[in-house]
Amino acid sequence: NKIEEELRKKFDDAYTIKMFTNFVIEFQECFSDIVPTEEVIARMKANIFGNIKIIEKFDNKKLDGKYAYDGIIYLKKEFTTNEKYTKYLLFHELLHAITSIRDEHGKEIMMGFSYLKNSYGMGLNEAMTEYLTQIRNEKFETDRKDLISGYRTVVEQIRRLINILGKKEILHYYFYEPDKFKDYINRKGMNYEEIEFAFRDLCGKDNEVYNMGH
Numbered sequence: 001n002k003i004e005e006e007l008r009k010k011f012d013d014a015y016t017i018k019m020f021t022n023f024v025i026e027f028q029e030c031f032s033d034i035v036p037t038e039e040v041i042a043r044m045k046a047n048i049f050g051n052i053k054i055i056e057k058f059d060n061k062k063l064d065g066k067y068a069y070d071g072i073i074y075l076k077k078e079f080t081t082n083e084k085y086t087k088y089l090l091f092h093e094l095l096h097a098i099t100s101i102r103d104e105h106g107k108e109i110m111m112g113f114s115y116l117k118n119s120y121g122m123g124l125n126e127a128m129t130e131y132l133t134q135i136r137n138e139k140f141e142t143d144r145k146d147l148i149s150g151y152r153t154v155v156e157q158i159r160r161l162i163n164i165l166g167k168k169e170i171l172h173y174y175f176y177e178p179d180k181f182k183d184y185i186n187r188k189g190m191n192y193e194e195i196e197f198a199f200r201d202l203c204g205k206d207n208e209v210y211n212m213g214h
Contacts, residue, residue: 006041013051020044022087023094030136035098035175043098047071049106054080062150062204065089067096069108069116087140088147092133099129099175113178121178123199127154128174131162150204157199164188 003024007017024044028037035043049071056077058066064085065075073093079085099112112129113121130151137144162170165188173181182192202209
């Protein structure tokens, strides 16, 4: 009830409040030791500029949902009847929202590890975001076979990178100091550009990777 009360200060759509509340509760269960609930809600209110918008389709046919540059979360209409899938999809998009960094005019500068100006970090950012979403899936969904994005390959690789860089450290940079992650990787004796380009090239390429292996 307290979560809903706080969200109603910014949002006024029943479906939006329901789904956003679910995200906060699930995030609290998974990652409240990293980002406190009050801060999660504050970030949502600061970075999401309106209710969820349901649309018929995206220009990019691969998209089912999106946290857009305008601060709005868009969902493809055909998937809103599948609540399980929608919760999974929204968890991923809301992670983008609460890791968004905007200037005083509301213009987005970074989103997690992704630098909007030059697209650096997009591969690592999607991998990390989906990795955290899969942790959510493991906790809340017994049947997860339909909750699969095109990021399975990069999630496998981010797990390997976490083993090298440290889980506590990479989570800290993702949620609190994403602009310093590049330097952290380089200090570890690795080349950020090589890693990022590799991750970016593999994003959404699960089918291609599978076919190469078979």
